[in-house]
Amino acid sequence: MAQLTDDCFAFGGKLMRIEDALTELERRLPPIDETEAAPLTDAEGRILAADIVAGRSVPPHDNSAVDGYAVRFADLAADGPTRLPLAGRVAAGHPLADPLPAGSALRAFTGAALPSGVDTVLMQEDCEVDGDTVSIPPGIRKGANYRLAGEDVAEGSTILERGRRLRPADLGLAASIGLAELPVFRRLKVALFSTGDEVREPGTTTPEGAIYDANRFTLHGLLRRLGCEITDLGILPDDAGRLRRALGDAASGHDLLMTSGGVSGGEEDHVKQAVEQAGGAVHAWRLAIKPGRPVALGQIGSTAFIGLPGNPVAVLVTFLLVARPLLLRRAGAERTAPRLFPVTAAFGYRKKKDRREYVRVTLETGEDGRPRAVKHPRDGAGILSSVVESDGLVELGEEVTEIRPGETVSFLSFDGF
Structure with missing residues (x-):
């Protein structure tokens, strides 16, 4: 009797790494140039x-950082208080034309342009005013509370x-x-589809065996965060002809087509074939990533195509790690890779070599004060609630085969995306 497997990555030959797939598509589809x-x-x-x-320059002039008294540092005694006559006042937006006379002080307010001669400002709380003189304590450093022109820009x-x-x-x-x-x-123009005979619009009545479309609304929110112009084209059935016509029509007038579902190798998965029949090509189809192996990356003419998996967690992960960098690069961005932060693993985990895996985690503060990543107890690719209940993902690279509690791992925050 043949041995059974629960590993959906076990068949189909060698998988492509994420970076190789993105490089291939970026080579074929340069960034837009309209501004x-x-x-x-x-x-x-x-x-x-x-x-x-x-x-x-910003600020365009030397100015006071506090409400207080502006002086020449050379007029201050080093070993005791200094009493100086007040020569006037200066407020923000009302500069003085004349320099500060030697041996005097100036009442100055935050942001006020300071006249020549001034090089130090004392906080008003540290000084005592008696009529038209001010008493200044010793110990201030030269240049205190004095902001130079151009110190910001x-x-x-x-x-x-x-x-x-x-x-x-x-x-x-x-x-x-x-x-x-x-x-x-200019903003990227993205056409968004869901696929599947079982998928229905929220707000409608579903027959037995049907599910509501969650993926399109997750993707719509993610695309909006990237500033894309989105054309929502609804749900397409598992019909190769209709898929081909819809993709071909949408390729005109959009920079990118995005679908979810229908990119596996089953008899009812028609998206890859539809792209090819619409005159396009799929350059990468099976990526070494979990969750999310079936991801189709290609083009129809000069329009990029991204076919994401059907499982909702796989949709989110592959969007963040595959689609998002491609979208940003196509939109003209220089930095597209997400930032990773070191945290301590509070879980053990085993994985196969040569594929990158993403584990849903929440962060807790350990006894040493460092953040600890706690693995979510449910890790199925269809459990979207596990994302809602998590803070982000731990990335385990292709060479990693085992993580033990206490080891340092790389964390990607959902907020950081």
Whole structure:
């Protein structure tokens, strides 16, 4: 009697590594090159299309970091308090034209442009005012509470580089040099399908044997986070002809087609064949990744195609690790790989060599203060609730065959994506 197996990766020949598959598709499908100007209020998450060079310094003038009193350090006594007459006041937005006279102090407020001669500012809480004089204690260092022009941004420096995915702080930095908009690559246009005779729309009545479509809504949210323009084309049945026509029609006018389901090797899995019959090609089909081995990467004309698995956890993992880097690169981003952080494994795990596996975990703080990764008790590729109940994934590389409790592993936070 033949030995049975519960390993869905056991058959079908050699699997392709993730990096090799992405390199192959990126070689064939270069990034888009159309650009547009985006107002700062609409630029978050967009990909910058040109280096941004500062046309002015930030701050543009020396200024006070606190509310207090501005002085010449040379006027202060080293071994006791110093009493100086007040020569006036300076507030933010109201600079003084004249330098500070020697042997005097200036009432200064946070952000105020400081006149020449000033080189030190004391906090108002440390000083005592008596009429038109101020008493200053000893011990302040020269340059205290004094912000130099250009200490944040120097005029002529590159503050943001082409290919950067813009974050909120980037927008503030651009605004600080006077920009109201930024050059960005246009948004990727993505056509999104689900496939399967058993798949139904949420909100409808399902017959026996049917399931509601979870994948399309997970993918829609993930694509929106990447700033894509999404055309939701609904659910396609397991029909090779309809799949071929739908994919062929959608290839015109979109940068990328994305499906879920129908990419395994069964008799009812028609997506790979449909791509080829629509005049396209599949360059990678079976990846050395778990969950998520059946992933089809290809193209129809100049339009990229990504066929994700049908199981919802496999959909999420393969989107994050395979589709997301490809989407970002196609959109013009320079950095596409997710960031990994070292944590301590609080679980033991065995795996086969030559495939990369992702384990769902939550993080706890160990007795040593370091984060510990606790494996979710359920690890099936169809258990989407295990993702909801987890903080992220532990990545186990192709060469790893066993992890023991206490070893250091690489963690990918869902929030980081």
